[in-house]
Amino acid sequence: MKNNELFLKKASALLPEPKKKEVFPLPYERIEMAAKDTLLIDFGNHYVGYVTLNLGFTGSHPDAPAWLRVQFAEHAAELEEDVEQYHGWISKGWIQTEQIHVDELPCRLSLPRRYAFRYVKITALDVSMKYRLMVNQVSCQAVSSADESRLEAFCGGDFVGKEQDILLDKIACRTLHNCMQTVFEDGPKRDRRLWIGDLRLEALANYQTYRQNDMVKACLYLFAGSTYDNGQVSACIFLSPRIEADDTKMFDYSLLFIAALRDYWKETGDWQTLCELYPTAVRQWEIAGEQFDSENLVRDGDALGWCFVDWNLKLNKQASAQAIYIYCAKALEEMTQEICNNYVQHAGNVQEAEEKRKNVGESRCEGTEEEKDEPCAHALPLAEKVRNRLPGDMSDKIKACAKLYDEKKHVYVSGSEKQISWASQIWMVLAGVDNGCALDAVGDLPGVEAMVTPYIYHHYIEALAQSGRKDRALQVLRTYWGGMADQGADTFWELYNPENPNESPYGGTVVNSYCHAWSCAPAYFLRKWNKQV
C-alpha cells in the first residue's frame, strides 16, 4: 500500500464530526426482572448511537452481580435468531449482542460501543433471588453527520399514490442519514466503513438530499490517498487506528472511482479536485485494462479476481465487468475532455483563488513545492495523452461485446457457461452498448439469474430510465422498495429479494445489514425526477 499524505490530509480536514442527539424509546412497561426475564424496548425508528441504561432494583440490596444480555436489532427478526446457530462465513463478531455484568445497582450503564438498531432486548441471564432488576430508563446518543436542516421537503408531485413515494423517500433519507457518519458508511451495523461502490450511490442520493458535498470530496481523497502500490484504489478504506486501504481488490469498485469522481465534479464543478484526482481515475482505467484478453474481452472467473456487481453468489461477472469498464471509460472520457478543453480557463481561476487564500492568511495543504505552485498542472498533459488512447480502447471493448450477445435470445450472456442474468443486461445498457432491448428480452426468459440487492436494483432503475423506460423504472422502484416499506422497514436493507425473504450471501440473515445506504435510491431518483418534471 502507498499513501499520499497530501490527499489524506485534505481528506482528514474535511471529514465531519458526527453530531449527537439524545433520543428515547417508546414507553415500555418497567417490569421487575427475575432470572431469564426479558424486556423489549422499541425506539420507534432506526438509530445509530451509544446507549445508556439506567438500572435499578427492587427487593433486597443486590448480593450478586446482575448478568445481562443486551441485544440490538435493526429488524425485529434479528431478535428471534440464535447467534449459536449462525455458522456463516463472515464473523459472528458483527452480531450486536453483549453480555454484561453489573456489579453495583443502581447504576447508569453507558455501553461503550456504537450500535445500529431500533429494538433493544434485555435479558436477565441471572440476578440473585434477593432482588429484581429494573430497567428504569433507556436513552441513546444518536449520531449522524447528516444535517437535517439542509434537507428540502419532498412532496412527491401531484398524483394519486404519492404518499407511497413520500414514504419511500423518507425511509431512503433515514437510511442515508444513519449511514452518514465520519464517512459514508455502507451500513452502520456492518461493515461500518467506506466502500467505493456504496459511496458512489450514497453520493448520488446526497446530491439530491443533504448536499454535504465536502463529505463526498473527503471520501474521494481517502480512496486516492491510500492505494495499492500500483495505484489501484482499494475497495474500502479503514479510518482507524490510522487511515489505511483494505487489501480487498475489486475490479468493478476500483473502476467506479472514476464514475464517482465524474459525478462529484458534475455536481459541484470542483475543478481543483477533478484535476488532483484525475490521475487516480486514469490509473484505475489503466489497471482494469490489463484484465482483458487479446480479443478485448475481460477475463472470466478467477482470473478476473473479485468483481462484485451483486450479492447473487451464482452470478457470472464477465459481461457486467466488460460493461462496467466501458461505462467508466466513458466517465473518464468526459473528465478528459473537460480538462483538455477548459484547462486554461479554469487554471486562471485557480490562481486567482490561491491569491485570495494567501491574502486572508490561510495556508494550503502541504505538498511538494511543485504541487503548491500548480496544483492541477499535471492533469493537462496526462489528459492529453489519455485523449489519444481512450477512444480506440473504448471502441475495441465495445465491439467485443458482440461476442457476448446471444442473437437468438437478444440478451448478453456471461462466462464460459453463457449465463444469462439481469445484471449483465443492466450494465450493458448503462454502458450504452445496448439500447434497452436486452432489458425487455431478459424478462421473458426462464432461469435468468436474479437481482438480490438494492445495489443492483439501483442500476436497474437507472438503466430503465436511461433507455427511455422511465415509467417502468418508477414501477420497479415502487414495487421493490415498496416491498421493504410494506414489511415495516425504517431504513432500507442491504439485501432484499422479494422471492426469498431469507436471502443472505453470508450464510445467515442474522448478520445482514438492515440500514444500508446503497439502497437509498428512492431519494435519489424520486427527487431528481421530480425536479425534471
Place this chain on the structure above:
Amino acid sequence: MKNNELFLKKASALLPEPKKKEVFPLPYERIEMAAKDTLLIDFGNHYVGYVTLNLGFTGSHPDAPAWLRVQFAEHAAELEEDVEQYHGWISKGWIQTEQIHVDELPCRLSLPRRYAFRYVKITALDVSMKYRLMVNQVSCQAVSSADESRLEAFCGGDFVGKEQDILLDKIACRTLHNCMQTVFEDGPKRDRRLWIGDLRLEALANYQTYRQNDMVKACLYLFAGSTYDNGQVSACIFLSPRIEADDTKMFDYSLLFIAALRDYWKETGDWQTLCELYPTAVRQWEIAGEQFDSENLVRDGDALGWCFVDWNLKLNKQASAQAIYIYCAKALEEMTQEICNNYVQHAGNVQEAEEKRKNVGESRCEGTEEEKDEPCAHALPLAEKVRNRLPGDMSDKIKACAKLYDEKKHVYVSGSEKQISWASQIWMVLAGVDNGCALDAVGDLPGVEAMVTPYIYHHYIEALAQSGRKDRALQVLRTYWGGMADQGADTFWELYNPENPNESPYGGTVVNSYCHAWSCAPAYFLRKWNKQV
C-alpha cells in the same frame, strides 16, 4: 435498618485504600488465534485485580470486531466447567466469564471489573477470516490492603516436616492477603464482602500476620454502625453505593460479633472501642436470648432462623447454636468484667489521651456533646446491669445442654431427630460445656454429619487445642489444609471435603470460591503455637 453515623464515620476514616502492584503472567506462547482458538494464561499465583490485555493481529487489517470470551479461574477446574450447565441457587452472575467485542485492533483492553484468579483463558469466539488475533501482553494491577512489609517470616520451628507447615502458612497468608481489600472480604471472587463470621477468623489470622488492626476495628464499627432496627447486627455489610447492612439475619453470626470484639480488645487493649461497641455486643446477647424456650434450649429448625455453623446442608444447628450462645456469653462476660473492674483506671487514660489530641489540633469524630465529653460513659452502667444478669443466664443455658447429651454415646445430639454431627461436639467444647471427650467419642460413631468447610475445621482445631489435644489439632490441620496444598492450592478454599471433591452447597462447584479467608487457619494456629513453644 438503622445507622449510627458516628460509628460509620469512624469506620470510613479507618478503611484502607487497597494498594496496586502490576504483575505479569508466566511466559506463554503467543499463538495466532483464529475463530474458536483458545489461549490459557497462567499468572503463577492467585491474584485479585484488574486485567489489561494488549491485543494485536496478524494478516489483513481486521474487517470485523474480534469477539472474545475471557474467563478467569482461581482453580484450573473452573475452566472445564460449563456455565450453561450450572443451575444452582446462587447467581450465575458470580461466574467470572465475559464476552467482549473488540472493534479496533491493535488495542489495549483494560477490563473494568475486578477478578480473583490465577488463570485467564481467552477464547476467540470469532474473528474474521482476514486476520488472526494476537494476545501480545497480559498484565494485572493486583490489589490488596495487606502490607507485606509487616509480615514476619515464619520458619516453622525446628522439626522434621516443617517445610509443609511453612507451605501451609504461606498459602494461608496469601489467602488473607487477597481477601484484605477495603474490608476483610470473605472471598474476592464471591461474595466480595464483609461477613462477620468470616471477619472473626480473618481478624485472628491478621493478629498473627499483618497486624493491621485498624482494619479490624473499622469492620467492627461497620457492623455496629448499620444494624436492624432492634440493634441486631446483620450477617454482612455492603459498602457500595453506600454503607448498608444486608437483610440477612444469622443467629450465630450476630452473636459472633461479641467474640470478634472480645478478640480485638484482647489483642489491642483498645479500651475506647471496647466501651463504644460494648452496647452493640450486649444487644446481640439479648436478642439471641429471645430464641430460647422455657427449658433454656435454643429453638430448633425454622423457628431459629438461619444459623450457619457450616455448609453441610443436612446439618441440624440446635446444639451448635446452644453452644455458640454460651461461647459468646462467656466472651461478653470477659468484657463486662473488664469494664466493671477497670473503668475508672481506663477512663482516666482516655481523658488524658483526649487532652493530647486537643493539643495537637486533631479533632475527634463528631458526636453528641455527651459522647464527646465521655465517650465510654455509657458502658459502665450497662456493664453493671449485665454483670447482674449474665451469670445466671449462662448457667441456665449450660445446664440445659444436658438435655442434648446422649449418655450412651457420650456425644451431643441436635434437633428432634437427635442428629449427631462433628459441629455439635466442636462447639460444645469451645463453649466449655464439654471437656473434649465428645470429640473423641464422635470419631468412633457411624453416620456422623461431616464437616465440609475450613470454617468449621478452624473451630475443630481450636476445640482440639483448647481441650488439650494439640498434637491431634496439628495433625488435623496438616492433613486437612495439606490436602488442599497437595492439590496445588495457591490459596485456601471456601469448601473442602476430602470425602467429596465436588462439595458445593450452591448446586455447582463453578461458583465455589477458591480463596476464602475463613480458611487461613494455618497462619493463625501455626504462628500462635510457634510463639508459645
